[in-house]
Amino acid sequence: MNEDFLLMIPGPIPVHPRVFRAMSMKIMPHRGEEFNKLFMEQSERMKKLFKTNNDVFLMAGSGTAAMDAAIANIIQPGDKVLCITSGKFGERFRDIVKSYKGTVVELKYEWGSPINIEDVKKALEKNPFIKAVTMVHNETSTGVRNPVAEIGKIVRNTKALLVVDTISSLGGDNIEVDNWGIDICASGSQKCIGLPPGMCFISVSQKAWDVIEKTDATCYYLSLKKYKNNKYKAPFTQPVSMTYGLKEALDIIDEYGLENWIKKHENLAKATREAAKALGLKLFPQDEKTCSNTVTSIKVPEGIDGLELIKLMREKHDIIIAGGQDHLKGKIIRIGHMGSITEKEIISTVACLQMALKDLGYKTELTPILNPISKL
Ligand SMILES: *Cc1c(COP(=O)(O)O)cnc(C)c1O
Numbered sequence: 001m002n003e004d005f006l007l008m009i010p011g012p013i014p015v016h017p018r019v020f021r022a023m024s025m026k027i028m029p030h031r032g033e034e035f036n037k038l039f040m041e042q043s044e045r046m047k048k049l050f051k052t053n054n055d056v057f058l059m060a061g062s063g064t065a066a067m068d069a070a071i072a073n074i075i076q077p078g079d080k081v082l083c084i085t086s087g088k089f090g091e092r093f094r095d096i097v098k099s100y101k102g103t104v105v106e107l108k109y110e111w112g113s114p115i116n117i118e119d120v121k122k123a124l125e126k127n128p129f130i131k132a133v134t135m136v137h138n139e140t141s142t143g144v145r146n147p148v149a150e151i152g153k154i155v156r157n158t159k160a161l162l163v164v165d166t167i168s169s170l171g172g173d174n175i176e177v178d179n180w181g182i183d184i185c186a187s188g189s190q191k192c193i194g195l196p197p198g199m200c201f202i203s204v205s206q207k208a209w210d211v212i213e214k215t216d217a218t219c220y221y222l223s224l225k226k227y228k229n230n231k232y233k234a235p236f237t238q239p240v241s242m243t244y245g246l247k248e249a250l251d252i253i254d255e256y257g258l259e260n261w262i263k264k265h266e267n268l269a270k271a272t273r274e275a276a277k278a279l280g281l282k283l284f285p286q287d288e289k290t291c292s293n294t295v296t297s298i299k300v301p302e303g304i305d306g307l308e309l310i311k312l313m314r315e316k317h318d319i320i321i322a323g324g325q326d327h328l329k330g331k332i333i334r335i336g337h338m339g340s341i342t343e344k345e346i347i348s349t350v351a352c353l354q355m356a357l358k359d360l361g362y363k364t365e366l367t368p369i370l371n372p373i374s375k376l
Contacts, residue, residue: 011337063188088141138169143297
């Protein structure tokens, strides 16, 4: 495969050369004053992205480590958790709860359908001993954005903690941890923030700390108490090079302005949706109003092999897009527009998607510029 491929999946994303340059700096002692200052500063800066005054920790590990920490620190065997699932990552939270022997009450939706707030209200009324509610803000497997603010309004009036995965939306969509009442928010590095995989972020509210203090947790590496009580804000060797990268990535976002960075994601999402519709394709989410800012999920048209389409994009055009997961394999394609992605990558991807569809027999009229290109 051509080394110079274009990665258009919903994370990991192409990393900006500035971030790679920053990451190539010499490793500093991880308990030295200089590194500690840098690390603390980045933890503080992350609060701006989460829009929170809660504690925020940077941890080694992919996004799932933050999801694991979110559950491991609050759940003992038998504790009841309401897991709202409508895709792969909502189900991952459910499976993590099960692995810590929590009792799962699942509010399950078909993949791609919106969450009904009334259902959440009813489930909480019916089960007064729910200790936590888990949900995914941006369900990457389906391209659906879920209504965290509305659910937060309900959960904040109960004893339950609201635990949210914002792994594929933090930085690329508006997240308001404090205003929405998110108690534990888990996120990751390799999506809208623009870093390679390997670092994750977690915010913890006072309501969550009160639960964590009383929970006999079975974790060690992911123990949030260890993080809180450590003067280096991390009990183990921090991911030093990733921290250099994070500083640079946050500098890039600051230069853009966070709200403009989010707006960029929003515009690229709109552009991708309009392009899909112009090609006669259908978006996968049942309600277009719930479409994600950071990943666009499109139905593979009747008569086209979705796996062949992805293969052709990769082999002929050097563009890597994602397919569907689990039962959606071959049925949908997903285009990520996260982090460093700009209009030039979206224009290329959409144009090549049209050529690839045509090559596979889909009826579509190429714009004149693509006619000679499609014969290359
Ligand atoms: C990517 C992603 C994850 C998984 O993160 P890893 O970094 O692969 O552990 C979890 N949740 C969502 C919504 C994601 O998009």
